Amino acid sequence: MRARSAAALALLLAGCTTAGPNYALPDRAVVNLPAAQGEFASGREKAFVDAPLPDRWWELYGDARLDGFVTEALAANADLRAADANLRRADAVVAEVAAGRTLSTGLSGGTSLDRSATNGASLPGVLDYNLGLALAYPLDLSGRIARAIEAAQGDAEAVAAARDNVRVTVAAEVARSYATACTANMVLAANNRVLALQRRTLDVTQRLQRGGRGTAFDVTRARSAVEQSAALIPTTIATRTAALYRLATLMGRAPAAFPPDMTACAKPPTMRRALPIGDGAALIRRRPDIRAAERTLAAATARIGVATANLYPQVSLGGSAGFSGPVSSLGSGNAFHLGLGPLISWSFPNRPIVHAQIAQAGAAADAALAQFDATTLEALRQTESALSAYAREADRNAALSRAQASAATAADQANRLYRFGRTDFLSLLTAQAALTTAQANLAASDALLVDRQVDVFKALGGGWQDIARD
Template identity: 60%
Template sequence: MTVRSSLALAIAGALAACSTAGPDYRPPERSAATAASATAAFAAGDDHAFVQAPLPDRWWQLYEDPMLDRLVEQALAANSDLRAADANLRRATAVVQEAAAGRTIATMASGGVDLARPSGTGQGLPGTVGYDLGLSATYPLDLNGKIRRAIEAAQADAEAVQAARDAVRVSVAAATARAYVGVCAANYGLSVNREVTALQRRTLDATRKLQRGGRGTAFDVSRAQTVVDESEATLPGFEARRQADLFLLATLLGRPPADYPREVAACASLPFMTKPLPIGDGAGLIRRRPDIRAAERSLAADTARIGVAMADLYPQVSFGGSLGLAGPLDNLGSGSAFGFSVGPLLSWSFPNRAAVKAQIAQAGAQVDADLASFDTVVLGALREAETALSTYARDRDKVTALTQARDSAALSAGQAEKLFRFGRSGFFDLLDAQRSLATAEASVVAARTQLALDEVDIFLALGGGWQDRP
């Protein structure tokens, strides 16, 4: 085969590849995200605690708690994990710019001076001083779309990194709300347990008076003292949990633990929503969850990389030109020293087609793995949302039942105290009633705290809170 026929064959191959190599990306049509049950209303969302309304961008404002609003906004502005995520996004954006630069004109300047004595010239030593100055430029024609596919891949990668950044934002908002709930819950528990302890201490004081009057025994006093001590022993635990959550808040706000927000330390009531929670539906969840968006964008990026690999089956064509001066130094600037060239440039890894086809197979397998991972992420997100909704609904029922039990225990404790005062009931019955009241109060505190945390878990599972950046 002559050089001319080889060149013609290469140009024909390049022209045949003028369409962009590889498949065009389309969102997966047959996946977990397109199933009718996945996009419908949540199965656990039919409770009266929920409403199928769109989730607001700043879901924490549904609490109507100015303190919580300030804390979340401060965390979203100063959190160190978010700063790192922002830096990762800037890096991914720079990678896109680097890929886009591949379709621009590339230039190169060169120059050199040498001392040479060509063989066979008969020249004496040391020889002739020569020079070589050149300027070249090439422009990629990208007939097979390799650069276009590389840009697509880089752009999709950057969007996946942006989704990962949004996922960090969701987590930071939820962690801040949970820490705030923890502080308020600890103070709420302290308040309730102090009231119970005060009631038990009044019983202890009355028992001591009865002992001094001959109506009680030392055994009655010691048992009453034991009940008071048991209740007081729970108080340091609440204080420790409050301080731990205050330290966590400081960290989320980008501060040292000792610089925790003092104004939060006095939070005395649990934040609760007075209206049904807006939860949307499965379709809204799939569009909103950052981890689903990240998985979908990774699938798009790897689909584009199939085209990058397939483009190597065809010649890479660019248009180039060069200008230069070369010759002996004493001939610098003369017309004979000037030269130029212009024309198409081809490169082709024709002998390595087996390696290229293996790379195409690798890229295709990666897309298949990405599609499976995408389905896994979608199914996991739907499961988390359904579980969070179901748990919240059942915990609401639990709070209702425990509150009724607490009210009954409080009534029994009051009745036992009156009966004991009038000598119609034994001291043990009084202590038992007060112990039951203390246990019931502790159960209500724990259940209400868990319910408040369940609300945050719902919004975390729904993936809201990243759309409206400060």
């Protein structure tokens, strides 16, 4: 009768659905808003084109050396190695949770010495033994294990997205460090050209002074200009060195083991064509941090089911077999025992605790949804800001290029006029100072322009798509 009742209960529970809500992306999530999926407000500039962003966006520069550096970094970067290890751990957690729905076994064995006493007299003891094998298979009628697996898989997918986000950052920072080092070399070359010009001016001024056509004051001002230009060089070298150390570290090398040919890189990578940026819908699909937040939300939703399943009995099919009794009867048929039937456990007395756990899981899911929305909004903000900053810097760079050309012409004219005595020395110094400033501003803008490009590509979230799950 007892066995039939347990079987009937098992059949009744077999009709239960999986506990908790089935996950679906909430309609009210920010990613579903038309404004989030449409074209970027800052993307209407001539600097951009509504075309898909290539997975390997750094190849748009057409720089084989940059391609090689990024490839090496993606293979050897220490942060990426740590992210890979985190992903392997998350996958192992999924495997551990999934193993909860497989057959479990248990072996037991032991001996005991039983001895009784009458009127204080000791009697010889009887040595007993117990050997047993137990098997149990969880039916998971309430879906507790299934929801736990869903949660673990969501966590693992979030970790995978975090790994992809590290890849995005590594690729972007390699390009940035490479561009910074090359720009520093370009600035050094510009400074050296200006310095050579000022030194020639100083030489001419000294000869004019000796010939009675110049003054000591002119010589002092010319020497001061030379020294001021020379003072800019150490800072630029320090900037280049820091960028090279950063590049080596990103590539998994010791800082001093940076690529030696980088000290001769003459100019940063350039891309003068419109940048392909796609739209908001493509950004949402591509950004790893958005994907990580969405997977975290899915895992949190599954944990509501894990908590809800505790309201129902946990049923397993089990059996046990073994031998027990005095050692003297070891192996006899009378010592054998066998048991079969469902095993039921239920935390019925703790229902208030379970309801509290369900409330906690629901609140965690609400928080995960809020974080998902916040991540999406931040991604859109970063992208819009990066697009705007790049477009404005492109305009500024074009203006500075024209200003540098004009300053170079004026400095050349002032130098020839001064040599023929048709202008004063102050006019020459003013023209040369204007050229120095214009060249420095243009070089800084060239560096900033590449930096802004990298910001755009990083905000768009490209560069992780060709990683395969281990």
